[in-house]
Amino acid sequence: MKTLLKAETSDKCAYCESKVSHIDYGDAEHIIPKSVRPELRFYYDNLTYACSVCNTKKSDYHDTECPMLNPFVDEPSEHLMAAGPMVLRAPHSDRGLVTERRLCLNRSELIERRKERIEGVAALIDQIARTSSPTIREVLRAEVEEECKDEREYAFVVRAYVAAALRWTA
Ligand SMILES: [Zn+2]
Structure with a gap:
């Protein structure tokens, strides 16, 4: 079961x-906590894959009025926004606020690693802006696209940076 979940979330x-393999072994995470709906314990749609830090922070949080974002159902960009390496609640989104705070989405180690990812893509975009070769520009643009894919780490902040930075390269 865990292997399947891991594949579904690209690890x-x-x-x-x-x-997750970079930081620990990962946990099968129950979107609605076991303690609240024990019968959903093995129900696949209620399971996802989470690092042990997020799993622990989420813990038994369950509030039907203000549920934490469900990574399978909700579109994160409707509730959260990226500002550089930070992931912040979108203004007026209670669910975004609960998710950001409860999971501590701006833990210092996350900020550090998101910064590294953004720096890496920034270097590519610098090159795009400076090259006069259309061929090189194409190659670099394809690389940037790769960096933005769902399976890449911290794609949420990377995509926001790329969207803002690419307009300088037109
Ligand atoms: Zn996590």
């Missing part, structure tokens, strides 16, 4: 987007 924690 990323469904909440903080860290590649």
Whole structure:
């Protein structure tokens, strides 16, 4: 079961987007906690893959009025926004606020690793802006696209940076 879940999330924690094998062994995470709905314990749609930090922080949080974002159902960008390496609640989104705070989505180690990812892509975009060769530009643009894919770590902040930075390269 865990292997399947891991493949489904590309080995990323469904909440903080860290590649889980890099930091620990990962946990099958119950979206609605076992303590609240024990009968859903083995129900596949209620399971996802999370790092142990997010899993512990989420713990037994369950509030039907203000549920934490469900990575399978909700579109994160409707509730959260990226500002550089930070992931912040979108203004007025209670669910975004609960998710950001409860999971501590701006833990210092996450900020550090997101910064490294953004720096890496920034270097590529610098090259795009400076090259005069259309061929090189194409190659670099394809690389940037790769960096933005769902399976890449911290794709949420990387995509926001790329969207803002690419307009300088037109
Ligand atoms: Zn996590």
